[in-house]
Amino acid sequence: MATVGLSSISFRSRNPRNPLTSKQLFPTEYPKCTLRASADSAPKAKFIARRRESVSVRQLGRPLVEYMSLPASQYSVLDAERIERVDDNTFRCYVYRFKFFAFEVCPVLLVRVEEQPTGCCIKLLSCKLEGSPIVVAQNEKFDASMVNQISCSSNSSNSTMQRLTSDAVIEVSIEVPFAIRAIPAEAIESTGAQILQQILGLMLPRFMAQLVKDYQAWASGDTSRQPLGTGEI
Numbered sequence: 001m002a003t004v005g006l007s008s009i010s011f012r013s014r015n016p017r018n019p020l021t022s023k024q025l026f027p028t029e030y031p032k033c034t035l036r037a038s039a040d041s042a043p044k045a046k047f048i049a050r051r052r053e054s055v056s057v058r059q060l061g062r063p064l065v066e067y068m069s070l071p072a073s074q075y076s077v078l079d080a081e082r083i084e085r086v087d088d089n090t091f092r093c094y095v096y097r098f099k100f101f102a103f104e105v106c107p108v109l110l111v112r113v114e115e116q117p118t119g120c121c122i123k124l125l126s127c128k129l130e131g132s133p134i135v136v137a138q139n140e141k142f143d144a145s146m147v148n149q150i151s152c153s154s155n156s157s158n159s160t161m162q163r164l165t166s167d168a169v170i171e172v173s174i175e176v177p178f179a180i181r182a183i184p185a186e187a188i189e190s191t192g193a194q195i196l197q198q199i200l201g202l203m204l205p206r207f208m209a210q211l212v213k214d215y216q217a218w219a220s221g222d223t224s225r226q227p228l229g230t231g232e233i
Helices: 064-068 133-140 185-219
Strands: 044-058 083-085 090-094 097-100 103-116 119-131 142-155 158-175
Touching: 044 185, 064 142, 064 158, 064 185, 097 185, 103 133, 103 142, 119 133, 158 185
Parallel strands: none
Antiparallel strands: 044 158, 083 090, 090 103, 097 103, 103 119, 119 142, 142 158
């Protein structure tokens, strides 16, 4: 992250007892992004973040691949505090609130699940920003895309073990708000990229842990599909 406005940048969850400190906001590496402008338009910034998360899962009475091939209508929402079902294949996700410079941001994602033979693909349909008034005003001034490919594969050295993988990429293109155009471009670029990377760094490990717990419950015969999370980090 560049040296401008670092002290004002933090994440926090819906639970005020679990704030995210600024120390958590600085991964050692982050994708480069570019700030561009034309004579007849406001400057724009583009941020990209990628993360791959993989865990080994011991198979129980029912195989993991069978769990992963369930239709989306049978999915647990995993965390009712942050995810709600819209229809059989569509879910609304509330991302953790964070600060982008002086502004509070809470993205609300609408995603669709596409079933695949050994997993699924989660694709972003739309994104709405909530938070500070200036943030809400950006809803018509940015584009976002996200794909999260979830799959399982066998470990040839041990047939009782399976590997569950989540491979996600997020891309955001924004019109830089007038209020922060005086901030150096490199500060805006690095801040946006690191925030996206931090969101993935928080959400994917938690998502994978919940997925493994849900598989274990399902494989043990629990068909209630009750949420497992509490919304806390």
